Amino acid sequence: MLWAYALATSCAQGELLPFRVGDSAGGPPCGSVTVEDAVTGEILLTSTISGEHWTLRVPDDWRSSLYRAVFRPGAGEDGEVWFVVRTDRPTGPVLLSVPFATWQAYNRAGVPGEGLYWTEDPWRAARVSFDRPGGGPPPERWEDGLLRWLRSERIDVDLCSDLDLHLRPDLLRHYRLLVVNGHDEYWTWEMRDTVENFTRRGGNLAVFGGNTCWWQMRLEDDGRTMVCYRDAAADPCVNPELTTVEWCAAPVHRPENTLTGISFRLGAGCWGPGMATMYEDAYTVRFADHWVFDGTGLTDGDKFAQGALGYETDAADIVEIAGVPRATGRDGTPASFAVLATADLRHWSAHGQGGAATMGIFSSGAGTVFNAGTVNWGAELADPVVARITRNVIDRLCAPQTGWTAIGPRDGVRALAAGGNLLFAVLDDGMLATREECAQNLLWQRVQPAPDVVALAVPREAFPDGPYGVYAATSTGRLLCRPVTEAVAGWQDIGCCPAGTRSLASCDGRLFALDDADVVWTTMQGALCRQWSRFDGGTALRGITAMNGRLFAIDAEDGVLCRPAITGTDWQSVGGADGVDVMTAHAGWLIGAGDGRPLRRSADVRPALPPGGDHRLDVDQVDLAGGE
DSSP: OEEEEESOSEEETTOEEEEEEEETTSSOOEEEEEEEETTTOOEEEEEEEESSEEEEEOOTTSOSEEEEEEEESBOGGGGEEEEEEEOSSOSSSEEEEEOHHHHHHHTTTTSTTTOSOSTTOTTOOSEEESSSSOOOOOTTOTTHHHHHHHHHTTOOOEEEETTHHHHOGGGGGGOSEEEEEEOOOEEOHHHHHHHHHHHHTTOEEEEEESSTTOEEOEEETTTTEEEOOSOTTTOOOSSGGGOSSBTTSTTTOOOTHHHHSOBTTSSOEEOGGGGGGGGGOOEEESOTTSGGGTTSOOOTTOEEOTTOSOSBBOBOOEEEETTEEEEOOTTSOOTTOEEEEEEEEGGGGGTEEOEEEEEEEEEETTEEEEEOOBTTGGGGTTSHHHHHHHHHHHHHHTSOOOSOEEOSOOOOEEEEEEETTEEEEEETTSEEEEEEOSSSOOOOEEEEEOTTEEEEEOOOSOOSSOOOSEEEEETTSEEEEEOSSOSSOOOEEEEEOOTTOOEEEEETTEEEEEOTTSOEEEEEOSSOBOOOEEEEOSSOEEEEEEETTEEEEEETTSEEEEEESSSOOOOEEEEEOTTOOEEEEETTEEEEEETTEEEEEEOOOSOOOOTTOOTTOOHHHHHHTTOO
């Protein structure tokens, strides 16, 4: 019976992939090998085996995919060899990573000195080699579903081995989206650096998996030896940060949440004879207005994705605020994380680890990270809702990130401002309301009546002639101010504002007011704001705000404009306003409300390039867009 292994987990089109072949009976290897596309099962090559060495010359026209070489007469899984064909000619903006490290970790599970499992077994191996048979996907084939669905949907995706993220860190520079699939449990420090640098500079990450990045491993021998002691006391590594323990554990202290948003620490596991229990559970929608759910028809509170949860899930530490989930960040989840769906899986403790599942999304540098939070996501892609969510994520994250994203409810808002970490609004019912400025769909908390207020602004910069606070223009032409930090506070009358003022902005120690005649007026910010002078006019505007020395405006054609607040430069186009009627700015975001749609925000704050202009793009950014 033949056994075999390849000398690499991936190779490029046109390269040679060497194999080692043996006979379990000890005789000279003799037999045949077939190579098939593991996604479709199509047999692409058949050859004879005679001797301990066999080399595959990968044709230039083989697509980037997962492949399986089957040696016959074969010794079960030892006669199967799995590998990826990479491409040096990207077919599109999406790269999918195949978790060979996890497959190898489970190879020979429970065999003393050969398998990394079981966790508490004193005879488990701490170092395992890729130069041995086995190391293919587990019987459940967690990765198969997504791979087959992508092919059936004609979504062009290139593949790599997860080890390529360690060995070839430049691989990602040609892509806009990295997809992590299934059960990708073992990561090196270098792999994490590669992916986190990718998202920081504008790449995106979609995790359709769970138990992601749970153990730190090291690679030695040019990537052919996988090291994972799972015990800081036993690991001889002299560099504490590279100790092979859970990523969140001492002495590494690098929680996986900072990469993925969620963690198996609060997740759930359903193992052994009770595994079938996982097919009974489903997610509950917690933010139906988010673009991830576009086209699904779901509303908050609906159940979806039954059967997709398991066999391990990841979750964030969450608190409920007026019935809305909010990630606390205590476990390392980034502050920008928005909870999209949750599942209470505490009852899984009868079959493994009780906990929860969280689907969410967050900003990581200039990039976006989506996480489905479950190993079994790909197995339920026949469910139209699961398929639509997957399609929404891939379509959105493989394109340049532009436009507005929902961050709150659909309440009518007639004035909006941001100060500290709060948003302030005057709602259509005449109440001043606040909520945290974050990506989660938190409800407005009504604070006090503000019946005459038509516009709000909060200065960001220090200025000598206070007060600092929430400035408000009234329908009677008065300028008011109240503290930012007090929940309920009285308004102080500090002066007048131009007649017909309908929008306010604060910038560079000045206040700006837009009136009903589309004239922008300005005055020095201070306790006695009385002397207003004309600043701009002639452009039909619906509202103004300011940030970082610039004025931003909504024009009559539903566009967003910007210009420096002091110089005489003309207005420049930024992008679409998406029906926004009132707008504020905070921490690099434009935040808007209106058109009966959810509270939204956008990071499109830079003036649009002139036709054909590309002077802002460096080489990495061009490659990131999928360009050559």
